Each structure stands twice: as C-alpha cells, then as structure tokens.
Amino acid sequence: MPSPEFRLYDSLSRTVKPITTTEPGHLRLYSCGPTVYSYAHIGNFRTFITTDLVIRTAQAIGWRVTSVGNITDVGHLTEDNVADASGDDKMAKALQSKEGESFANVWDLARYYANAFESDWANLNLLPLSVRPRATEHMREQIVAVQALIEQGHAYETPTGVYFSVESFADYGKLSGNRDREELQVAVRDIVQDDNKKNPADFALWKKDDKHLMQWFSPWGWGFPGWHIECSVMAQKYLGDTIDLHGGGEDLRFPHHECEIAQAEAKTGKPFCDHWFHVTFLQVEGEKMSKSKGNFFTARDIFAQGFSPLALRMALISVPYNKPHNFTIQTLKDSQAHTERFQESLSRIAAHGLEPDTFPTDSPNNPYQTIYEEALAAMLNDLNTSVAVAKALEGNKQILRDPLTAESAAHAAWFLRKMNELLGIVYNTQATADTHLEEEAEPIIAGHPISELIIQRAEAKNQRTSPLPIGSANRSPVPDSNSVTPPKEPLGAK
C-alpha cells in the first residue's frame, strides 16, 4: 500500500510539497538545536515541538524516522558574521553573568544547561531523537571538513582564521533569496569589515584565537570552529551526504542554513537537502519576544506559574508552526483546562482497568476512527495543528459525554492513545523521575497572569533591580550535584 502524502511547506522552493525520502518509508531529518548558555525558552520549544510533530506524523503513516538534533555547546561569537575576533562569546558572556557565577568554567555551564534542556525536552513530551550530537564532540570531523574545503579551493586561510569563499559556490543565496552581490551586501549590512576577507560575505569556518575559553588545536593553530560548520558536518555524518528534511527557526534561514548548504554541497558536490522548513517566531502578548526586551519566558518560567508542561505544549501548537502566533495567557489557561479534561477522561477510563500503558493499539469498528483520521489528514497537510487539536477536543468531548462501558472505554482509550501518539498532548510518555520539575508548582494561574509578569519584569529590568521577578525562583543558582561534572578535557583542548 502506498503511504499517504505528507505535505510540508518547503522554504527552498517556496511551495507546499510532499516530503520525499531517499529510501522509501525512511525519513532522515536534521533539526538545528539550541546553544546551551541558558534555559531554553518557549520560542525555542515552538521550533523543537514542530520537529517532534514532523516525526510523530511520519511515524503515524508508518515511516521509520532517523532524527538528528544537535546541541551547540561551543560559544562562538555573538556576531557570527563579524570577521574580527573581538566579538563576545555567548557562553563566555553567560559565565560572566550573575547566574554564571556558580559555574567553574564554560564547560560546566554548557553541561548544566544541556542537562536542563534535555529535562525540559522530556517534560514537554518530546520524543527522544535518534542522535543528539554535540559540537564539542565532533571537533575532529569539523577540522577535517574545513581542510577539505581548503583543498578544494572553497576556503582560504587568513591571519585571523579560515573563511568560506562565497564566490566559489554559485548557488550561494538560493535559500534566502540573497542572490546577487548587492543584495548580499545589504543582507550582511552590519558586518565589520575585515580586510583579510576576499569578500565581505565570506563566513568563518575556523577562528584563530588562543585566548578563547574553548579552544582546540588545528592545522591553523589554536582556535575554535565557525558556527555553521558543526551542523552540516554532523548532519552528514549521521544521515549521509544528502538528507531528506532540514529545519529550524526562521532566523536560521540566513545566514546559518544558507552557509550549511554552501559548505555541504561544495564539499560533496551532491545536493545537501531538498526540503527545508522554518518555524515562525513566537510573539508574547502581542510583542516580539527577545532577549534584549526581557519579555521572554523559559519553559520553566511557565511551569513555575502552575501550568502543566502539556498545557504549554498544547498552547504552543494551537496555531500552525508557520503562522504568526501570539502566545497569550488566555491561550495557556484554555490549554490548561483542556489538559485537565483529558485527565478526566483518563481517570474515567482507568475505572475500567485501562491505563495508558495498556491502551489498545488496535480497535476495529471504533466510532472514533473518523475523528482520528481527520486529525491525521490535517497533520499531513502542512502540520495543521489547529485542526488536529480541535479533533482531539471533539473526540474528548464525546468521551466525557459517554457513560463508559467496558467496550466504549476501550474505544476511547484507543482514540486517546492514537491522538497522543500524533500530538503528544494527552499524557506524557517521556518524562521520568529524572525529569521532574525542580520546584513545586506555585498555587495557580489567575493571580499570576503572564501579562502582569511581563510588565513587572520589564520595569525591574529598566530599574536594574535584582533579582528578576520571574525565573529567579526556579533557577537554582547552584547546579544539581549530579549535573555538574569536572571540566572534561576535550579532545585537543589546551
């Protein structure tokens, strides 16, 4: 039986098109992960949940999925296009911040936040990825790739580092539309000019810097890799030269993904990836969420206000991934109520001796079959989560209306299992004792609207008061003892 089409908007061709797999029924996808210099925020998770939904939807139509999502645990420069070596390093900066005081060094800091990230990941019911590579553990591969690019004439060494030559790769700009020379100049408008670069748009593959907090020895001396090289190298290592699908936040489209394409295709001469998805940035209470504004929330901030992780998950997917989504306290409250109604169904079903672990995987003549199929069809149509969630609620409403018998309870259990496999909003199958929330939840919701907290926080920020009203409560300044290991001497570290 041919598998149904899984249609997804492709940023490269700018059309909605079916996902094709190199190997029939086997999807290989790469999703760009976070730089772990702080706790991941809800906008990060909109992106990661989108990848999770791609995986779940693919599995729902019987595909095998090999998923790779990196953790960037190298600081890089805050301004990656800046050619001089004076830019600040994200992780070094974090280490110098108030919260960073408790860490002995950047290695500890990265390890702590990477662990926190994986814990949030599980709490939000995200499926484990097949491979979760870290940049620091793939230094050799990155160095080898840079060497290859130099040998092929796509890269050159300068006194400050190694740069990729944009002119050597004709397709540079095909993803972002920054194709001609002049447009490119504007796209990278704020760069600091470095006379060592042949072209202002050339980007760093390796930075020479023997003062950097994280450094490795290379054929070009002590230094660290450019930001873009890790992803294309790790994607190709685990998924092959050509991968089926690649995604990330919309900010990564340019320059990050554009540079990944250039590096990967220049090196192998083969297409790197034919299908790209980008997740639109979240807004919060009608405003752009950004670090500089201080109105962003970590997942933990939301949990600390008494909202369940599944409620956050549901709120984040209530609007499709590629549409503007204004995240509000109202949506979060609604989602919390819906989550509780799923709980109600689960406990009624439990009265018939059925627990999620024992929910049937098969259920002939199930009256909920149609609703499930409608939800699946919505997901296959460019991840229409609004409709899929509506279907989950519709089915749940019917369950709550039904004075359950043993038979109808089994039908309901099947439905909830299938919806949960597809959307992950009914019950958590990923959280374990290791991923407990660090603090007991605060009383609740109504008295703590996020909108108020945003204002308080912004005011506090303006007045430079400390501690911040949000986030401080659940941010243990002292890392868990088991999450900190002595700084591991990495391969080639000085």
Add this chain to the structure above:
RNA sequence: GGCGACGUACCCAAGUGGUUAAGGGGAGGGACUGCAAAUCCUUUAUGCAUCGGUUCGAAUCCGAUCGUCGCCUCCA
C-alpha cells in the same frame, strides 16, 4: 533593500472554488444543585479589510488599495 506572513463573530482560530463559514474561549438561555462551582444541553458571522476582475458559483483564484506583523542583527 531582500525574503515572508497575516487581516474571518467580543477574543483566539480553521477554511487551498460548490449544500446550513470547523473548533476553543467569552457572553446569554436552560438542565442538575439548598446556593455556588464543575458538568451537560442550547444560542451567538446572510458575513469573511476595501475596491475591481475571472467564474454558473469565491472567504477561497487574479489585480489594485489600505492596514498589521515577522525574519534578514543577539535570538528558535
């Protein structure tokens, strides 16, 4: 300058040419209850930013206009 998204009821939001414009929230009415909460039932857009066009037929396609927003810079 480049790339892109959006404008549907009080609010969020689905809708990819064809019978009565999903779903959720809110609000009104009702059932249940000693009262309330919860729950259940029910009502709530002759209308889809504006104007023009294509069509037997358009919220859906095309054009123009107005408006809002995002990314390209730290950021997913």
